[in-house]
Amino acid sequence: MKRTISLLLALALCLGLAACTASTTNEPNTDQTAATQPEQIESNASQTTDSAPTDEDDAEPETVAEPSDDYYPVTISNYDYAGNVVEYTYEKAPERVICVYQGCIELMIALGLEDHVIASYGLDNEVKDEWKAGFEKMHYDESVFAPDKETVTMLEPDMIFSWTSYFGEKKLGDVYGWHDKGVATYIAGNSGAAPDRTLENEYTDILNIGKIFHVEDKAEALVEEMKAAVADTLAAVEGQDSVTVAVVEPLGGSISNYGANSLAGDMVTQLGGTLVKPEGNEMGKEDLVTLDPDVIFVVYMAYSGDDPETVMANQLAVIQDDPALASLSAVANNRVHLIMLGDMYASGPRTIDGIRTFAQGMYPDLLS
Numbered sequence: 001m002k003r004t005i006s007l008l009l010a011l012a013l014c015l016g017l018a019a020c021t022a023s024t025t026n027e028p029n030t031d032q033t034a035a036t037q038p039e040q041i042e043s044n045a046s047q048t049t050d051s052a053p054t055d056e057d058d059a060e061p062e063t064v065a066e067p068s069d070d071y072y073p074v075t076i077s078n079y080d081y082a083g084n085v086v087e088y089t090y091e092k093a094p095e096r097v098i099c100v101y102q103g104c105i106e107l108m109i110a111l112g113l114e115d116h117v118i119a120s121y122g123l124d125n126e127v128k129d130e131w132k133a134g135f136e137k138m139h140y141d142e143s144v145f146a147p148d149k150e151t152v153t154m155l156e157p158d159m160i161f162s163w164t165s166y167f168g169e170k171k172l173g174d175v176y177g178w179h180d181k182g183v184a185t186y187i188a189g190n191s192g193a194a195p196d197r198t199l200e201n202e203y204t205d206i207l208n209i210g211k212i213f214h215v216e217d218k219a220e221a222l223v224e225e226m227k228a229a230v231a232d233t234l235a236a237v238e239g240q241d242s243v244t245v246a247v248v249e250p251l252g253g254s255i256s257n258y259g260a261n262s263l264a265g266d267m268v269t270q271l272g273g274t275l276v277k278p279e280g281n282e283m284g285k286e287d288l289v290t291l292d293p294d295v296i297f298v299v300y301m302a303y304s305g306d307d308p309e310t311v312m313a314n315q316l317a318v319i320q321d322d323p324a325l326a327s328l329s330a331v332a333n334n335r336v337h338l339i340m341l342g343d344m345y346a347s348g349p350r351t352i353d354g355i356r357t358f359a360q361g362m363y364p365d366l367l368s
Contacts, residue, residue: 076208078186079193081167081174088184093213094159100146103188103348104161109134110349111218119155122146124303159184163191190263191346197263202351226352233271233359236366243362245273248283249299250318257283264344267358285324295361296330301341312338337361
């Protein structure tokens with residue numbers, strides 16, 4: 001009897017140990033589960049939100065996509081170095097943008113996108129007072145005018161916003177190599193990529209950057225202000241004779257002409273003016289005297305380290321103080337005006353300043 005009881009007790013003990021062992025083997029590894037959950041959440045958050053929400057989504061509200069997330073992807077048409085049209089699809093707003101050159105830097109500020117910029121370079125002159133607070137957040141590097149390819153690569157951008165020339169073979173190289181690395185590029189159309197430099201190109205760039213970063217309202221407001229300035233000018237001068245205009249830039253011993261295929265020329269034309277020399281990049285003194293425009297706009301640019309007042313005075317003197325040009329109607333009637341290069345060349349948000357400068361110089365008696 002005692003032997004039987006002992007055997008029964010031994011059997012019960014073995015069964016108990018087996019049960020304990022099975023319970024330990026089947027118990028979930030809480031450390032492993034906790035470690036994999038963030039990866040799963042991040043993966044889910046990065047996907048599109050076409051599928052219906054689940055109970056798990058309700059339990060983790062921070063991973064639920066807002067309706068605005070449906071905005072992306074966005075495909076934008078732009079250019080390569082040769083001026084060919086290139087499309088790029090943005091899966092989200094870029095967060096590590098490098099901006100090179102004035103108009104690109106200022107457009108990001110004007111649209112309130114400073115926090116998306118990790119580095120900026122290449123200012124020709126100071127930003128306007130209204131943009132200085134934003135400029136402080138642009139991580140501007142004045143040690144070099146434009147960074148080389150190695151520097152840009154080390155910065156690990158997800159977008160490069162610049163001019164056509166910056167994507168030349170001796171600088172960053174064409175856009176395709178960057179696209180293959182997952183880096184978006186945007187080239188300002190009026191920097192040489194588009195066939196002609198026009199107001200429409202400026203509007204397109206502003207609206208495209210607005211679309212890329214999902215700030216269309218701000219972009220549209222800038223463009224509407226520019227279009228309104230043109231429309232208001234045309235309404236004010238309706239019925240008046242067209243004003244003849246020359247836009248010139250003294251450079252050393254020669255004078256450059258801004259013709260119909262320049263942004264300056266397009267501004268003048270859209271404001272109702274007539275270019276005296278729509279073709280050609282040079283304007284000889286004899287040409288200027290023969291064509292005798294009603295108004296002459298003299299282009300200037302005060303680069304870093306230059307005294308702006310001195311630069312402006314020197315540029316004006318080339319036209320106003322030359323005895324060979326004394327017979328010009330514009331000189332005699334005090335209708336020689338300055339315009340800054342940055343207001344009429346790949347001008348971005350400064351386009352409005354260029355429009356107003358041309359309009360006021362062309363129609364001083366009609367515009368207050």
